[in-house]
Amino acid sequence: MQTSLSKADQKELIGLRRFFHSHPELKFGEVKTSARIQEKLKEYGYQPQAGMAKTGVYAMHSDNKGRCILLRADMDALPLQELNQVPYKSQNSQAMHACGHDMHMATLLMAAKHLKNEKISGNLKFVFQPGEEGGNGALRMIEQGILKNPKVEAAFGLHVWSQIPTGQVAVSPGGIMASVDEFELTIRGKGGHGAMPHQTIDSIVVASHVVTTLQSILSREIDPFDSVVVTIGKIQGGTTFNIIPEETVLKGTIRTMNKETWKKIPRLFERKIAGVTKAFGASYELKLNRDAPVTVNDPKMTEFVREIARDVVGSANLVNECRTMGGEDFAFILREVPGCFFFVGGRNEKKDYIHPHHSPRFNIDEGSLFVGVEMMKKIAKSYFSYFSK
Numbered sequence: 001m002q003t004s005l006s007k008a009d010q011k012e013l014i015g016l017r018r019f020f021h022s023h024p025e026l027k028f029g030e031v032k033t034s035a036r037i038q039e040k041l042k043e044y045g046y047q048p049q050a051g052m053a054k055t056g057v058y059a060m061h062s063d064n065k066g067r068c069i070l071l072r073a074d075m076d077a078l079p080l081q082e083l084n085q086v087p088y089k090s091q092n093s094q095a096m097h098a099c100g101h102d103m104h105m106a107t108l109l110m111a112a113k114h115l116k117n118e119k120i121s122g123n124l125k126f127v128f129q130p131g132e133e134g135g136n137g138a139l140r141m142i143e144q145g146i147l148k149n150p151k152v153e154a155a156f157g158l159h160v161w162s163q164i165p166t167g168q169v170a171v172s173p174g175g176i177m178a179s180v181d182e183f184e185l186t187i188r189g190k191g192g193h194g195a196m197p198h199q200t201i202d203s204i205v206v207a208s209h210v211v212t213t214l215q216s217i218l219s220r221e222i223d224p225f226d227s228v229v230v231t232i233g234k235i236q237g238g239t240t241f242n243i244i245p246e247e248t249v250l251k252g253t254i255r256t257m258n259k260e261t262w263k264k265i266p267r268l269f270e271r272k273i274a275g276v277t278k279a280f281g282a283s284y285e286l287k288l289n290r291d292a293p294v295t296v297n298d299p300k301m302t303e304f305v306r307e308i309a310r311d312v313v314g315s316a317n318l319v320n321e322c323r324t325m326g327g328e329d330f331a332f333i334l335r336e337v338p339g340c341f342f343f344v345g346g347r348n349e350k351k352d353y354i355h356p357h358h359s360p361r362f363n364i365d366e367g368s369l370f371v372g373v374e375m376m377k378k379i380a381k382s383y384f385s386y387f388s389k
């Protein structure tokens with residue numbers, strides 16, 4: 001891939017990514033990160049607006065003609081101790097850019113720098129969003145008006161992706177990242193002596209049946225071509241070997257890839273739990289938090305971004321199908337306006353950049369930064385003529 005960046009800009013871009021990498025901050029605590037973004041945007045001639053969703057920042061490239069698209073980078077790191085031995089290693093304990101959001105910020109900043117002196121026949125809203133990792137920062141920014149004034153008509157975002165080699169870009173239509181639901185289920189039975197189960201309602205036995213029955217949602221009630229994951233990540237009940245506990249608590253997550261299935265899940269889920277607990281004479285309490293909906297790409301926007309990707313990396317390096325059961329809060333933005341979220345390859349086997357996202361050994365090939373910048377720049381430059389009304 002040819003980069004349009006000068007040697008100095010290439011150096012600056014990598015420097016930015018490394019700065020963010022070595023100063024990771026957790027959701028809604030992105031204070032230094034936010035300050036750095038504002039400083040750079042000012043240096044590039046923008047007037048950044050800070051404070052949305054606490055640490056969020058945005059800046060406008062304005063032609064005052066009304067139409068507007070949004071380009072987004074997320075800002076937060078993960079509560080993780082970095083195990084990579086690199087000069088730009090995380091300087092903060094228990095914080096690491098292990099999802100690649102450092103790459104996203106650097107890329108969008110450099111794209112903004114280059115777009116500053118371009119004539120664009122519409123408005124660009126560069127958005128730096130905090131709290132993606134379980135914080136739903138995108139939702140907060142929407143609630144605080146990020147899609148208004150001027151009204152955003154389409155939105156684009158990228159994620160560096162460790163499963164795809166550097167130099168490739170993946171753009172897929174429809175549901176590309178899963179919805180994220182989180183639940184806590186308390187099963188209430190009747191406690192008693194471990195040797196006299198007939199005098200009790202054993203919450204552990206009921207919980208065990210619930211665990212297996214929940215899996216039958218997937219095998220018996222969902223179209224086999226549809227993807228759903230139900231994972232119980234934690235079971236807690238009892239104190240010792242000879243006591244049947246009154247209560248057992250299950251915690252877990254549900255992921256889906258289809259909007260209709262996502263809507264159906266609470267009803268199906270609760271029906272199973274109610275049936276099983278009733279059969280044993282137990283009761284239950286269910287708390288289900290709907291963290292993020294399915295991230296859905298608009299077909300026309302997908303086609304547009306594919307065309308940009310063909311231009312940037314060539315047809316041979318465009319991956320047409322790439323989906324993951326991981327969640328992404330850009331989903332909230334794509335629920336309001338059409339757009340496209342795409343993956344930029346960052347894998348490099350030779351350099352051992354093969355570790356999955358959220359791993360303490362996660363790292364990316366910095367070649368992905370150049371691809372990211374070109375993608376964002378070309379999207380911004382081509383959108384308004386491609387979709388001329």
Ligand SMILES: [Zn+2]
Pocket residue numbers: 098099133357358
């Ligand atoms: Zn992540």
Ligand SMILES: [Zn+2]
Pocket residue numbers: 099100101132159
């Ligand atoms: Zn991420």
